[in-house]
Amino acid sequence: xxxxxxxxxxxxxxxxxxxxxxxxxxxxxxxxxxxxxxxxxxxxxxxxxxxxxxxxxxxxxxxxxxxxxxxxxxxxxxxxxxxxxxxxxxxxxxxxxxxxxxxxxxxxxxxxxxxxxxxxxxxxxxxxxxxxxxxxxxxxxxxxxxxxxxxxxxxxxxxxxxxxxxxxxxxxxxxxxxxxxxxxxxxxxxxxxxxxxxxxxxxxxxxxxxxxxxxxxxxxxxx
Amino acid sequence: xxxxxxxxxxxxxxxxxxxxxxxxxxxxxxxxxxxxxxxxxxxxxxxxxxxxxxxxxxxxxxxxxxxxxxxxxxxxxxxxxxxxxxxxxxxxxxxxxxxxxxxxxxxxxxxxxxxxxxxxxxxxxxxxxxxxxxxxxxxxxxxxxxxxxxxxxxxxxxxxxxxxxxxxxxxxxxxxxxxxxxxxxxxxxxxxxxxxxxxxxxxxxxxxxxxxxxxxxxxxxxxxxxxxxxxxxxxxxxxxxxxxxxxxxxxxxxxxxxxxxxxxxxxxxxxxxxxxxxxxxxxxxxxxxxxxxxxxxxxxxxxxxxxxxxxxxxxxxxxxxxxxxxxxxxxxxxxxxxxxxxxxxxxxxxxxxxxxxxxxxxxxxxxxxxxxxxxxxxxxxxxxxxxxxxxxxxxxxxxxxxxxxxxxxxxxxxxxxxxxxxxxxxxxxxxxxxxxxxxxxxxxxxxxxxxxxxxxxxxxxxxxxxxxxxxxxxxxxxxxxxxx
Numbered sequence: 152x153x154x155x156x157x158x159x160x161x162x163x164x165x166x167x168x169x170x171x172x173x174x175x176x177x178x179x180x181x182x183x184x185x186x187x188x189x190x191x192x193x194x195x196x197x198x199x200x201x202x203x204x205x206x207x208x209x210x211x212x213x214x215x216x217x218x219x220x221x222x223x224x225x226x227x228x229x230x231x232x233x234x235x236x237x238x239x240x241x242x243x244x245x246x247x248x249x250x251x252x253x254x255x256x257x258x259x260x261x262x263x264x265x266x267x268x269x270x271x272x273x274x275x276x277x278x279x280x281x282x283x284x285x286x287x288x289x290x291x292x293x294x295x296x297x298x299x300x301x302x303x304x305x306x307x308x309x310x311x312x313x314x315x316x317x318x319x320x321x322x323x324x325x326x327x328x329x330x331x332x333x334x335x336x337x338x339x340x341x342x343x344x345x346x347x348x349x350x351x352x353x354x355x356x357x358x359x360x361x362x363x364x365x366x367x368x369x370x371x372x373x374x
Numbered sequence: 375x376x377x378x379x380x381x382x383x384x385x386x387x388x389x390x391x392x393x394x395x396x397x398x399x400x401x402x403x404x405x406x407x408x409x410x411x412x413x414x415x416x417x418x419x420x421x422x423x424x425x426x427x428x429x430x431x432x433x434x435x436x437x438x439x440x441x442x443x444x445x446x447x448x449x450x451x452x453x454x455x456x457x458x459x460x461x462x463x464x465x466x467x468x469x470x471x472x473x474x475x476x477x478x479x480x481x482x483x484x485x486x487x488x489x490x491x492x493x494x495x496x497x498x499x500x501x502x503x504x505x506x507x508x509x510x511x512x513x514x515x516x517x518x519x520x521x522x523x524x525x526x527x528x529x530x531x532x533x534x535x536x537x538x539x540x541x542x543x544x545x546x547x548x549x550x551x552x553x554x555x556x557x558x559x560x561x562x563x564x565x566x567x568x569x570x571x572x573x574x575x576x577x578x579x580x581x582x583x584x585x586x587x588x589x590x591x592x593x594x595x596x597x598x599x600x601x602x603x604x605x606x607x608x609x610x611x612x613x614x615x616x617x618x619x620x621x622x623x624x625x626x627x628x629x630x631x632x633x634x635x636x637x638x639x640x641x642x643x644x645x646x647x648x649x650x651x652x653x654x655x656x657x658x659x660x661x662x663x664x665x666x667x668x669x670x671x672x673x674x675x676x677x678x679x680x681x682x683x684x685x686x687x688x689x690x691x692x693x694x695x696x697x698x699x700x701x702x703x704x705x706x707x708x709x710x711x712x713x714x715x716x717x718x719x720x721x722x723x724x725x726x727x728x729x730x731x732x733x734x735x736x737x738x739x740x741x742x743x744x745x746x747x748x749x750x751x752x753x754x755x756x757x758x759x760x761x762x763x764x765x766x767x768x769x770x771x772x773x774x775x776x777x778x779x780x781x782x783x784x785x786x787x788x789x790x791x792x793x794x795x796x797x798x799x800x801x802x803x804x805x806x807x808x809x810x811x812x813x814x815x816x817x818x819x820x821x822x823x824x825x826x827x828x829x830x831x832x833x834x835x836x837x838x839x840x841x842x843x844x845x846x847x848x849x850x851x852x853x854x855x856x857x858x
Contacts (some may be wrong), residue, residue: 158621158675162447165683168653172441174626181632199646215589263664271577288647289667300663303608305603310434324632333628338659342651347603349525350643351519351535353406353542354413355561360518361576362603362650367645 185322192286192319199289203345206367212374216246221338230255232277234299276309283318290342310363315374390738393713414701419642434633436756440694449591449624456594460656462669470500486580492608493517494585496618498717516604531711534697582608586619592627595655599648615666622691637754641696677729692755699749721749723760734783740766813843
């Protein structure tokens with residue numbers, strides 16, 4: 152018998168004569184204390200994310216490219232990695248075209264194997280969209296795609312993320328239900344709740360462990 | 375007659391006792407643990423500020439785990455079928471040797487030389503680092519705590535905070551000695567040193583290994599939580615990702631992870647959520663630009679099916695590995711994780727390790743507890759740890775010819791003499807005449823009780839029967855009241 156057959160046979164034997172425990176999942180327990188009025192969502196998200204060193208800016212669908220350009224200049228970042236075919240990627244390309252002398256744009260448009268060294272050693276910042284956020288835990292929801300791949304939000308030391316205010320949900324349960332996650336998950340789905348951190352040495356909190364050292368969220372209030 | 379030998383003498387194996395004594399004498403170690411545990415307890419308490427909410431959530435967490443275990447074989451098959459559909463290769467291993475063999479064959483198939491590991495306690499069970507290094511394959515830990523521990527040729531002393539037994543000064547010396555960097559006690563600088571070394575390793579690695587926090591049967595999803603980003607790096611950058619996990623980690627539905635996730639991060643670290651919740655449902659699709667080309671999942675039994683076979687001991691498998699039981703344990707806090715001598719320390723270690731290595735190898739685990747109950751009280755999935763410890767104490771002294779084999783290594787502390795004494799004691803207490811005679815003699819001959827009663831008198835005054843028994847006094851009291 153294979154290992155699988157042995158394991159399953161043992162488990163089945165142990166359950167002989169038993170009935171499965173009924174599913175009495177009480178939704179209220181994971182939602183009731185985590186509901187917010189619409190005007191509370193941004194402050195709640197902000198409170199939690201700022202508590203773990205996330206930088207948050209309120210802006211608009213119109214003004215965010217200019218704000219981003221300013222933030223890049225303030226931090227003296229020489230370049231920005233973008234996903235060129237996404238709507239926000241196109242918007243930024245357009246803004247950059249109209250405003251010379253901005254930090255260089257890099258496009259993530261080829262398999263990582265073709266430019267891994269550059270991604271690791273010479274890509275100081277990136278911009279990605281989000282699928283929304285969760286107010287209860289202060290988390291951004293990311294579903295990386297072919298257009299906006301997984302490593303964009305992980306390898307560059309500074310990660311800028313765009314968040315539409317209307318896409319901030321109350322809690323994780325609601326997000327799963329609303330977007331029917333159980334019906335189909337992407338290759339990789341992520342909740343990101345701040346810059347990378349660790350408290351592994353003497354419980355002292357230090358930021359920038361292995362992922363981004365800085366997470367900057369631009370909230371588009373009018374979208 | 376009040377024979378002191380009636381109290382069973384705890385025969386602590388020399389090495390455990392020696393380790394515990396050594397730890398107790400190490401002021402630095404005790405300070406490191408005391409301050410860390412105090413801080414973790416405070417953080418947990420703060421994050422569960424509403425006791426009502428906490429208790430309801432623990433109830434739900436327990437129900438979710440109990441439901442998953444009640445259909446475990448079906449859920450494992452569902453998990454495998456959904457993962458396979460998503461393009462993940464699923465492997466099954468009964469023993470750690472089989473699991474290591476599977477990992478090695480994947481590594482060999484890719485002619486890989488460098489493995490980078492996210493944090494995984496199951497890989498510690500497998501002693502994967504050691505196994506691969508012996509075959510000339512570099513296997514490097516990337517969790518900062520695990521990296522520190524590996525660099526010093528140690529094992530983790532806590533399941534969540536592997537290097538909690540070290541302070542910044544000790545890490546500073548270690549980095550200075552092993553990495554040749556300038557000595558610094560600044561934690562930010564130390565972390566940046568680790569980041570720099572490990573970034574290069576992520577870049578070079580052929581294989582990434584990780585654990586799994588929850589495996590969702592419904593969708594075929596492996597969920598990993600972490601703060602550092604090394605878990606995401608290990609599972610995204612190398613061309614091959616191998617996840618290793620215990621067969622008990624499966625949950626039925628995606629919604630089931632909502633309460634468990636909240637319980638896990640709050641119980642472990644007092645955080646509402648970890649920085650990253652990483653949900654992996656397959657390898658890189660043909661059109662995608664990054665992510666591993668291959669994803670493997672190794673499902674390991676290693677004694678879990680033995681715990682599963684007994685409906686009481688099965689509750690051990692509710693565990694979501696938050697570490698709250700060790701943070702709140704007065705024994706763990708004083709002796710630290712290494713004294714236990716096994717992969718899983720603290721209360722959870724005491725109830726899970728016997729299934730993995732056999733009770734005979736860790737006969738002192740069930741008794742290294744004051745049964746204060748703190749572990750059971752804080753457990754987010756309500757494992758009755760003190761009750762299970764008492765149960766393991768029973769298994770420890772079971773007669774070798776017992777017709778009820780429950781676990782490997784049971785009965786290793788069985789002593790015919792002790793059993794005889796207990797039987798005599800039971801007989802004495804259930805025969806009224808004999809009991810009265812015993813009471814009569816014990817009160818009259820109290821002057822003869824010995825002053826030195828083995829381990830008991832090391833810390834306590836010797837027991838001495840009272841001049842008159844309670845029965846006697848009560849009878850007299852009632853007679854005086856004329857109430858009879």
